Amino acid sequence: MIILENIQMALQSLKTNPLRSALTLTGIAVGIGAVLYVVILGDITQQRINERLESLGSNVLLIRPGYSHMRGVRTAENVVNLKWDEANDIETTSNVIIAAVPRYSDQGAAEFKDQNWNTRVTGTTPEYETVNNDHPIAGRFFSEDELNRRARVCLLGATVHEELFGNLSPIGESILINSKRFTVIGLLGAKGESWSNPDDVVFVPLTTAQERLYGVDYLSSILAQMRSANDYDESLFDIETILRRNHRLRPDEENDFRVRRQDLFLSAVQETNQEIANFIIIIALVSLIVGGIGIANVMLVTVTERTREIGLRRAIGAKKLHILTQFLVEAVILGIIGGILGTVGCMGFNYFFTGNGLNVPLDWIGYSFIICSGIGSIAGLYPAFQAANKNVIDALRYE
Amino acid sequence: MSENIRTMLIEMNNVFKTYVLGEVKVPALHAISLKIEDNEFVAIMGPSGSGKSTLMNIMGCLDTPTTGTYYLGRKDVGSLNDNQLSDIRNTAIGFVFQTFNLLPRSSALRNVELPLVYSGMPSLKRKQFAMDVLERVGLNDRMMHKSNELSGGERQRVAIARALVNKPSLILADEPTGNLDSKTGEEIIEIMQKLHEQGNTIILVTHEEYIAKRTNRIIRLRDGVIENDERI
Numbered sequence: 126m127i128i129l130e131n132i133q134m135a136l137q138s139l140k141t142n143p144l145r146s147a148l149t150l151t152g153i154a155v156g157i158g159a160v161l162y163v164v165i166l167g168d169i170t171q172q173r174i175n176e177r178l179e180s181l182g183s184n185v186l187l188i189r190p191g192y193s194h195m196r197g198v199r200t201a202e203n204v205v206n207l208k209w210d211e212a213n214d215i216e217t218t219s220n221v222i223i224a225a226v227p228r229y230s231d232q233g234a235a236e237f238k239d240q241n242w243n244t245r246v247t248g249t250t251p252e253y254e255t256v257n258n259d260h261p262i263a264g265r266f267f268s269e270d271e272l273n274r275r276a277r278v279c280l281l282g283a284t285v286h287e288e289l290f291g292n293l294s295p296i297g298e299s300i301l302i303n304s305k306r307f308t309v310i311g312l313l314g315a316k317g318e319s320w321s322n323p324d325d326v327v328f329v330p331l332t333t334a335q336e337r338l339y340g341v342d343y344l345s346s347i348l349a350q351m352r353s354a355n356d357y358d359e360s361l362f363d364i365e366t367i368l369r370r371n372h373r374l375r376p377d378e379e380n381d382f383r384v385r386r387q388d389l390f391l392s393a394v395q396e397t398n399q400e401i402a403n404f405i406i407i408i409a410l411v412s413l414i415v416g417g418i419g420i421a422n423v424m425l426v427t428v429t430e431r432t433r434e435i436g437l438r439r440a441i442g443a444k445k446l447h448i449l450t451q452f453l454v455e456a457v458i459l460g461i462i463g464g465i466l467g468t469v470g471c472m473g474f475n476y477f478f479t480g481n482g483l484n485v486p487l488d489w490i491g492y493s494f495i496i497c498s499g500i501g502s503i504a505g506l507y508p509a510f511q512a513a514n515k516n517v518i519d520a521l522r523y524e
Numbered sequence: 525m526s527e528n529i530r531t532m533l534i535e536m537n538n539v540f541k542t543y544v545l546g547e548v549k550v551p552a553l554h555a556i557s558l559k560i561e562d563n564e565f566v567a568i569m570g571p572s573g574s575g576k577s578t579l580m581n582i583m584g585c586l587d588t589p590t591t592g593t594y595y596l597g598r599k600d601v602g603s604l605n606d607n608q609l610s611d612i613r614n615t616a617i618g619f620v621f622q623t624f625n626l627l628p629r630s631s632a633l634r635n636v637e638l639p640l641v642y643s644g645m646p647s648l649k650r651k652q653f654a655m656d657v658l659e660r661v662g663l664n665d666r667m668m669h670k671s672n673e674l675s676g677g678e679r680q681r682v683a684i685a686r687a688l689v690n691k692p693s694l695i696l697a698d699e700p701t702g703n704l705d706s707k708t709g710e711e712i713i714e715i716m717q718k719l720h721e722q723g724n725t726i727i728l729v730t731h732e733e734y735i736a737k738r739t740n741r742i743i744r745l746r747d748g749v750i751e752n753d754e755r756i
Contacts, residue, residue: 130641141629437625440586441686442614442642444607517586521625 152416153463248334264311436520456505464497539592618687
C-alpha cells in the first residue's frame with residue numbers, strides 16, 4: 126500500500142529532474158549492459174564448444190606426430206613417422222580401440238570455373254564418417270572401393286562450398302584441386318566457427334591425397350575411437366606400446382608422438398574462455414559500483430533539496446519508516462530502470478553486431494534485476510537514513 | 525478525538541522548554557500552564573522570541589516539553605515515542621503554515637490526500653474525502669491544478685483543506701495570513717471562523733491585532749511566560 130504510493134512518488138520525482146535522472150541511470154545501464162554482453166558472448170562460445178564436443182564424441186583420441194629428441198634436446202618436429210599401417214595395427218591389436226582412422230592434411234588450392242579458394246585438403250578413409258559423426262547433408266561419403274582405386278572424388282566443407290559455388294548445388298560438378306580434376310560427391314554440414322574454422326576443408330580418399338596430390342607415405346594424425354570413455358588408460362597404454370615398438374624407441378627415449386583426448390582439450394579451451402569472461406565481468410561490476418555511487422550522490426542531493434518536503438510529510442503524520450522507504454524506493458527504482466535500460470541496450474548492441482537480438486539468457490535478466498535493485502538499495506540506504514532522521518521542526522523551516 | 529469524553533482538549537501544567545545551544549541553555553518557555561477547551565478559537569500573540577513558536581511546536585506534537593506535562597485529549601504527549609507522535613499528528617492535528625508548504629508539482633487534490641496516505645486509507649475513499657474538504661474551502665473547480673499554478677490565497681485554502689481532511693480535533697495555524705495581502709488574508713480568516721462555527725478547535729499564531737480580534741480568546745506571551753490570557 127505505502128510501497129505503491131512510494132513508487133508513484135519516486136517516478137514523479139524522477140520526472141521532475143529528467144536530465145539528472147538520465148545521467149544517474151546511465152552509470153548503472155552501462156555497467157549492467159556490459160555484464161550481460163559478456164554473458165551472452167560467453168554463452169555463444171560455450172554453445173559452440175558444446176556442439177563440437179558432441180560431434181567429436183568423448184571417446185575419440187587424437188594421435189599426432191611428436192618431436193624427436195637427441196640427448197634430451199628437442200630438435201625438429203618429426204612429422205613423418207606416423208604410417209597407415211600403424212593405424213591398422215592399432216585397430217586390430219588393441220581390444221579397447223574399435224576404430225583408428227588415418228588422416229593426411231595439407232594445403233590445397235580448389236578451383237571451380239573462375240572461383241578459387243585456398244583450403245585444407247584432408248585425405249582419410251570412409252570410417253571417418255562414422256567415427257567423427259560427420260555425415261554429408263547432400264550426396265554421400267566416398268566408398269572403400271573409391272579409396273582402393275585412388276578415385277578423384279571429394280566432399281566439400283560448408284565454407285569451401287560457399288566460396289566456390291555460392292548457393293548452387295555442387296554435387297556432380299567437377300572442380301580442380303591443385304590443378305587435378307575431381308568430382309564433388311558430397312557436401313558436409315556447417316559446424317560453425319570457433320577458434321579455427323572446421324568448415325574450411327575438402328575431404329578426399331586418403332590414397333588419393335597421399336599418392337596423387339602430395340606424394341607422401343605418412344599421416345598427419347590418427348583418430349582412435351575407444352570402446353568407451355572409461356577405456357582411456359588402457360587405450361593410451363595400447364597406443365604407446367604399439368607405436369613405441371614400431372618406432373623402435375629405447376625405454377629411455379621419450380614418445381615421438383602425442384595422444385590427446387579431444388574433449389579434454391576442448392574443456393581447457395572452455396576453461397580459458399570462462400576465466401576471460403569472469404575477468405571482464407569483474408571489470409563490468411566495477412562500473413556498476415561506480416553507477417551505485419552515482420545514485421548515492423544524487424540521492425544525497427535530492428534529500429537536501431527536499432528537506433522542507435520531508436518536514437511537511439513528518440508534520441502531517443509520516444513516520445520515520447515512511448520517509449526511509451520513500452527515498453529507498455526512489456533509489457531502487459533508479460537502479461532498476463538503469464538495469465532495464467542496460468538490458469535493452471545490450472540486446473540492441475548484440476542485435477547490431479550479430480543479428481541475434483533477443484538471446485539474453487532469462488536467468489541473467491533475473492540476476493541483473495536483483496543486482497540493480499541491490500545496488501540501488503545499498504546506494505540509497507545512507508541518504509534515506511539521513512532523510513528519515515531529520516529534525517522535523519528544522520526541516521519545516523529549512524530555506 | 526471523538527471518543528474523548530472530556531471537553532478539555534489541551535491541558536498544560538507547568539511546562540518548561542529549554543534549548544541547549546552548545547554550552548548555553550536558552551529557556552524558551554517558562555512554567556506555562558494552560559487549558560483550552562473543545563471548540564475554542566484562540567489567538568496566540570507575542571513579539572519575536574516570546575516563545576510562541578515553541579509553544580505551537582509543543583501543542584502540535586512536533587516537540588515535547590523539557591519538564592511539565594501536556595495532555596492532548598487524554599494522551600500524555602510527553603510520554604509518547606516518535607512513531608506515536610507521528611500518529612497523533614496524523615490523526616488529531618491539522619497544520620496550516622505561513623508558507624503553505626504544499627508539494628509544488630502535485631495537484632491540489634493530491635496535496636490534500638497526503639495525510640490520508642499516511643493513515644493508510646484506500647485510494648478511492650481518500651480521493652472522496654479530499655474532494656469533500658476541497659469543496660468546503662471553495663476549491664471544487666481547482667482540484668486538479670498543480671499547487672504552483674494556484675494563487676497565494678488558493679494555496680492557503682488547499683493547505684486548510686489538507687489540515688481538515690483527517691477530521692482533526694485541533695487545527696494549528698502558524699501565521700496563516702502572513703504571506704497574503706490583506707484582502708486574501710481576510711478570506712482565510714473568514715474560512716477559519718466558519719470552521720470554528722462548524723465545531724472545530726482552532727489555535728492561530730499571529731502578529732496582527734485585527735486578526736487576533738476575530739478570535740474568541742487571545743493569549744499573549746512575553747519571554748516565555750503567559751503575560752495575558754483574555755476571552756473576548
